[in-house]
Amino acid sequence: MTRYAMITGASAGLGLAMAEALARRGRSLLLVARQRDQLEIIAAELTQRFGVEVLFRACDLGEPLRLSGFLLELEESERQIDLLVNCAAVRSYGHFLAQDWSQEQDLIELNILALTRLCHALGNAMAVQGGGQILNVASLAAFQPGPWMSSYAASKAYVLHFSEGLREELKQTGVKVSVLCPGPVRSSQRRIPRLTDSSLVLDAEQVALHTVRALDRNRAVIVPGRRNAWLARAARVGSRWLTRIVSGRVNKAFAPH
Known part of the structure; x- marks a missing residue:
């Protein structure tokens, strides 16, 4: 039986690179x-270039009813998914009180609830199959508070801690769990003009290559780039009040205007 790697958020950016x-x-x-x-164009191109089977499903995972329907389809199809890559996410920038609440709710639905539900459903299926691997995509922002992008940073902190906890829980089932915490990622869809020359920024293809190699080694927390890895460590040992201030100033300066 064919085994599949399922990638969410696969139409652009890091998901496409993965x-x-x-x-x-x-x-x-x-x-x-x-x-x-x-998705249809991407599937055809990947099949032509690499000779692999590429299925696709258009679904707004942030809509609970649509996600339920998609999971039911997966269960009824009996396709074996042995790698889940949770890339789908949305961002919000700016003063929290100035944000439209519906957009904040969409962020929580997709970044936290949908990711968690996919891990629960496919994690159970993998455990029954005798093993598998889950990669959840967090962010370098997960390691510190994120003023001016508070909801996004908090959602990624959830992904980081949830993934590390899940890794310990699932050890005995044969299901491996890793979490990717990239810094700013440059892609054809997202150029990040204010950070184009920064050494913190990596191309999506670089991050994807680093990630698949780290998955081979079953790394728990994956932080591509030496400077990004240093920043992640510094955020964990530094003073919380200073981290809040510095993070807030950086985020406010680089947020879209």
Whole structure:
């Protein structure tokens, strides 16, 4: 029976780069995102370039009813997914009180609830199969408070701690859990103009290559880039009040205006 790597948020950015990196290794893929037209093009291109089977499903994972329907489809199809890559996420920038609440709720639904539900459903399926691997994508922002992007940073802190806890819980089931905490990621869709020349910024393809190698080694927490890794460690040992102030100034300066 064919085993699939399922990637959410696969239509652009890091999700797309992960799809290409895994297809290059001969992995069969199930790509999930909201944009059906883009997924169809990507699936055809990856199949042509790498000769792998690429399935796709257009689904807004932040909508609980649609997510329920998608999970039911997976269960009824009996497709075996042995790698789950949770890339789908949304961001919010700016003063929290000035944000539209519906957008903040969408962030929580997708970044936290959908990711957790996918881990629960597919983690159970993997345990029954006798093993598998889950990669949740957090962020370098997960290591410190994030003024001016408070909801996003908090959601990624949840992903980091949830993933580390889940890793310990699932050890005896054969299911491996890792969490990716990249810094700013440059892609064809997201150029990050204010940070283009920063050594903290890596191309999505660089991050994906680093990540698949780290998955081979079953790394618990994956932080691509030496400077990013240093910042992650510094945030954990530094003074909380100073971290809040510095993080807030950086986020406010680089947030879109």
